[in-house]
Amino acid sequence: MSEIFDLKGFIEKSKPLDLSGIDWSLARQQPVSAAERRILPYFIDVESYTIAYLRALLNTSAIEDVEIADFLSIWAYEESYHGRAIERFLDEAGAGLDPNRARSVQRPRRRLEALQDGAASAVSRLVGPDFVAVHMTWGAIQELTTLNGYRRLAEQTQNEVFAEIVRRIMRDESRHFAFYYHKAEERLARSAKARAVTKFLVNHFWKPVGAGIMPDAEVDFVSLYMFGGERGAVEVAHIDRTISRLPGMAGFDGMSRFVADAEKRRGPEVQHGTRPRRSPALQAG
Ligand SMILES: [Fe+2]
Numbered sequence: 001m002s003e004i005f006d007l008k009g010f011i012e013k014s015k016p017l018d019l020s021g022i023d024w025s026l027a028r029q030q031p032v033s034a035a036e037r038r039i040l041p042y043f044i045d046v047e048s049y050t051i052a053y054l055r056a057l058l059n060t061s062a063i064e065d066v067e068i069a070d071f072l073s074i075w076a077y078e079e080s081y082h083g084r085a086i087e088r089f090l091d092e093a094g095a096g097l098d099p100n101r102a103r104s105v106q107r108p109r110r111r112l113e114a115l116q117d118g119a120a121s122a123v124s125r126l127v128g129p130d131f132v133a134v135h136m137t138w139g140a141i142q143e144l145t146t147l148n149g150y151r152r153l154a155e156q157t158q159n160e161v162f163a164e165i166v167r168r169i170m171r172d173e174s175r176h177f178a179f180y181y182h183k184a185e186e187r188l189a190r191s192a193k194a195r196a197v198t199k200f201l202v203n204h205f206w207k208p209v210g211a212g213i214m215p216d217a218e219v220d221f222v223s224l225y226m227f228g229g230e231r232g233a234v235e236v237a238h239i240d241r242t243i244s245r246l247p248g249m250a251g252f253d254g255m256s257r258f259v260a261d262a263e264k265r266r267g268p269e270v271q272h273g274t275r276p277r278r279s280p281a282l283q284a285g
Pocket residue numbers: 047078079082146173
């Protein structure tokens with residue numbers, strides 16, 4: 001992707017998730033699978049955690065870039081509607097969540113992740129403005145995996161109402177991905193230091209969306225539901241290939257490594273008929 005990202009167009013097109021025309025009464029007439037009842041609270045939590053991720057970003061020099069600052073406020077606003085739309089769907093389908101459950105932003109953070117965040121802001125200060133490339137690359141991977149994950153949810157659900165909501169959310173995720181990817185490309189292209197730091201940190205520390213705020217078993221379950229098996233492998237290869245095309249990121253294989261490891265942790269008895277893949281070398285390319 002090298003075409004110029006149309007930030008003005010992005011800002012003009014931004015609006016709350018459009019739920020007009022959705023016949024909510026149909027939600028209850030079509031099934032919500034056991035896997036979906038387990039996975040959707042994860043998505044709600046991750047979407048509503050955006051605000052905490054924004055807090056971390058605002059503590060870095062990222063907001064000194066005017067385009068990033070303009071993007072971030074709209075991004076957090078749009079994401080906030082995604083979790084609420086899914087929550088409403090579960091309510092309408094009769095599978096509503098406990099209204100008193102703690103949201104992800106209210107739960108105590110795990111110590112390791114809190115330490116990693118602290119380390120990230122320390123490294124960010126040491127590296128200086130080039131660290132923005134790490135955030136943009138990271139964001140591009142998270143938005144792309146989210147976009148592809150939603151696509152897999154829409155493909156697998158038997159609930160047409162849910163599939164329609166997901167397709168509308170995907171339009172936002174695809175615009176978010178385009179921004180992060182474009183910015184990552186720009187920031188990586190202009191600095192060898194940005195490329196070296198980004199490649200090192202992403203290859204060593206990247207984990208899927210939700211890791212660190214959700215229990216590991218849930219991260220594995222959700223990842224394998226979306227990206228396991230032969231169909232998932234197509235998406236995984238697409239994600240790794242797309243990120244590999246960013247300057248300095250050749251050989252990125254974080255997604256295939258994570259899914260292969262999750263399949264190993266799950267064990268061979270429920271492999272969806274696929275061969276367990278070998279984990280590629282830690283630092284390919
Ligand atoms: Fe989202």
